[in-house]
Amino acid sequence: METQETIEMFDKYVIANYSRLPKVIVKGKGCYIYDADGNEILDMFPGWAVSGIGHCHPKVVEALKSQAEQLLHIDNTFYSEPQGILAKLLSERAFGGKSFFCNSGAEANEAALKLARLYTAPEKYKFITAEGSFHGRTFATVTATAQPKYHEGFRPLLPGFVYVPYNDIEALEAAFDDEVAAVMVEPIQGEGGINIASDEYLATIRRLCDENGAVMILDEVQTGIGRTGKWFGYQHSDVEPDIITMAKTLGGGVAIGAMMGKEEVAAALVPGKHASTFGGNCLACAAAIAVIEAIDEEGMLQTAVELGEYTRGKLNELKEKYSIIEEVRGVGLMIGVELSQSGSEIVSKCLAKGLRINCTHETVIRFMPPMIATKEQIDTAIEILDNVLAESGK
Numbered sequence: 001m002e003t004q005e006t007i008e009m010f011d012k013y014v015i016a017n018y019s020r021l022p023k024v025i026v027k028g029k030g031c032y033i034y035d036a037d038g039n040e041i042l043d044m045f046p047g048w049a050v051s052g053i054g055h056c057h058p059k060v061v062e063a064l065k066s067q068a069e070q071l072l073h074i075d076n077t078f079y080s081e082p083q084g085i086l087a088k089l090l091s092e093r094a095f096g097g098k099s100f101f102c103n104s105g106a107e108a109n110e111a112a113l114k115l116a117r118l119y120t121a122p123e124k125y126k127f128i129t130a131e132g133s134f135h136g137r138t139f140a141t142v143t144a145t146a147q148p149k150y151h152e153g154f155r156p157l158l159p160g161f162v163y164v165p166y167n168d169i170e171a172l173e174a175a176f177d178d179e180v181a182a183v184m185v186e187p188i189q190g191e192g193g194i195n196i197a198s199d200e201y202l203a204t205i206r207r208l209c210d211e212n213g214a215v216m217i218l219d220e221v222q223t224g225i226g227r228t229g230k231w232f233g234y235q236h237s238d239v240e241p242d243i244i245t246m247a248k249t250l251g252g253g254v255a256i257g258a259m260m261g262k263e264e265v266a267a268a269l270v271p272g273k274h275a276s277t278f279g280g281n282c283l284a285c286a287a288a289i290a291v292i293e294a295i296d297e298e299g300m301l302q303t304a305v306e307l308g309e310y311t312r313g314k315l316n317e318l319k320e321k322y323s324i325i326e327e328v329r330g331v332g333l334m335i336g337v338e339l340s341q342s343g344s345e346i347v348s349k350c351l352a353k354g355l356r357i358n359c360t361h362e363t364v365i366r367f368m369p370p371m372i373a374t375k376e377q378i379d380t381a382i383e384i385l386d387n388v389l390a391e392s393g394k
């Protein structure tokens, strides 16, 4: 099909709630995507981190094929093997918790908020979240998302949410009282522009939650499953949360979300309180199992550490050359480049030269290379960005 034909179909039949780039992607392999006109694009922002281990990873494709021939979906009226195995693999890689499965990041956070209410009811009901956060688009998670631009047109939002500046210990202490059911933050804010929580901040959340009987929830939807060089972002600190949520990279491209809670907290989620028809289906769980095995077998956590350092080094070299670059920050392969002006034009110029990156929070260029990328591919990406910055006279 011609690119124009596809776009016309969208104009006619698909709700226009996304601003899309005028390209139709028809194929993905490793660090590359291919458009309908046959162009190859180096993808340094694969599916918003969904394809975190690269597009169509062969182990994931193989697992999907073989599971598809066995059983695609069975409802949670029954037990199923892939869901149990996946929960075990996740538990072993986090704090020994128990998982609930759903189909997206927002749903995972929604489940976490509901669980925190159940666990702390009836005395407590408030949720503290941080400015600049992103937690999803359902009513509860968009309310948790403390950025006014996501709230416009949807008020009144869900009651009970309190917003504090991110990484601000005093503000957090001031906001706490014995009605707080949970604090939910990202260990590194993704959509908010790659802002990294300090160890002290996470430790303070832990202490205040312990002192007040509240639940500590970390939204690891973007940071989880290896992106930062550890299985979960919180593992860079000494702090252990009560609940983590994950999605994005977990399914290797297949829709899946998960919420993991410490056993004691998770026990509040009894039959009748929460559910998902598609949650934990065999196909999605088989994909996630393959993702976890691939990360282990191919040493991708180590790659994320080394390649992350390499990429930040290269970006810092560009910072010396171009005054528009103010700061390079990140952990592992979750990297932001803060600019002194809007980054959207740079992102589209890079795409025209065959490189996909992203711009968030207006001025932050985001690199989230696949965990299978090579130094040569990073070099290519940096070279393209270098050329774009040079041509723009920045």
Ligand SMILES: *Cc1c(COP(=O)(O)O)cnc(C)c1O
Residues within 6 Å of the ligand: 103, 104, 105, 106, 107, 109, 134, 135, 136, 137, 186, 190, 191, 219, 220, 221, 222, 223, 247, 248
């Ligand atoms: C993407 C994201 C979400 C929402 O996930 P969806 O799958 O789009 O619902 C929530 N939290 C964080 C940190 C995210 O990056």
